[in-house]
Amino acid sequence: MPTNHDPAWLEQLHETFVEALRSNDLAALGACYTENAVLLPPGQPMIAGREAVVGYWQKAERIQDLVFEATDTRALGTDALREAGNLLVTTRGQGRETFNVASKYISLWIKVDGVWKIDSTAWSRASAPGGGGGGRGRQGGGGGGGGGGGRRRQGGGGAGGGGRRQGGGAGRQGAGGAARQGGDDED
Structure with a gap:
């Protein structure tokens, strides 16, 4: 059973999700x-x-x-877990530029046939x-204001507190407004 003192458990769930998204493995993502x-x-x-x-x-x-930073987890019985925290999303702009967007998220994990799965996520x-918006800046540059969790994957500065890196080069659950298609990466 996951607890507030077992971050490796959640990190593995995040990593599984990210790897599926990164490799565009739709079956694994599902x-x-x-x-x-x-x-x-x-x-x-x-x-x-x-x-x-x-x-x-x-x-x-x-x-x-x-980059996920789970700041609050709560077991809801033996087969459910609520997770909330900060999220730093790195997105590609229209060209080769990348942008960091600080977000906050909440997810509900449910155990189905002994396997933890995401039941709902809002961000x-x-x-x-x-x-003020804060928490956004070009990757590798200075800070982007002071708004909320995580750290930049590359370069200096940072968007706030000390987050944990969860894999590389792809997306992950709870991705700020950056996953929206077309236009700017604003929410």
């Missing part, structure tokens, strides 16, 4: 979710059902990396204390 999974991306309609969720992530090609852009 296996990360429950049959009736729900995504609540910022500024978009609810996405319901495993097939629709997989379709959403299949279109998230602009996501380059995600939104984190704001700097006192308003």
Whole structure:
């Protein structure tokens, strides 16, 4: 059973998800979710059902990396876990530029036939204390304001507190508004 003192358990779940997304392995990606999974991306309609969720992530090609920092986990009995925290999303812009977007997320994990799966996830852009967007900047540059978790994967600065790197070069669950298709990476 996962606990607040077992971050390796969640890191492995995140890594499994990221590897499926990174390799565009739709079957493995679908296996990360429950049959009736729900995504609540910022500024978009609810996405319901495993097939629709997989379709959403299949279109998230602009996501380059995600860094999760689970700041609160709570076991809900023996077969459910609520996870909340900070997320740093690295996205590719229109050209070769990359941008970091600080977000916050909450996920519900459910054990199905002995395997932990994502049942629901909601996320939104984190704001700097006192308003303002914060937490965004070009990769490798200075800071992007002070808004919320994680650290930059490359270069200096950072978007806030000390997050943990969860794999490389791809997307991960809870990806700020960056997974939206077309236009800017704003929420």
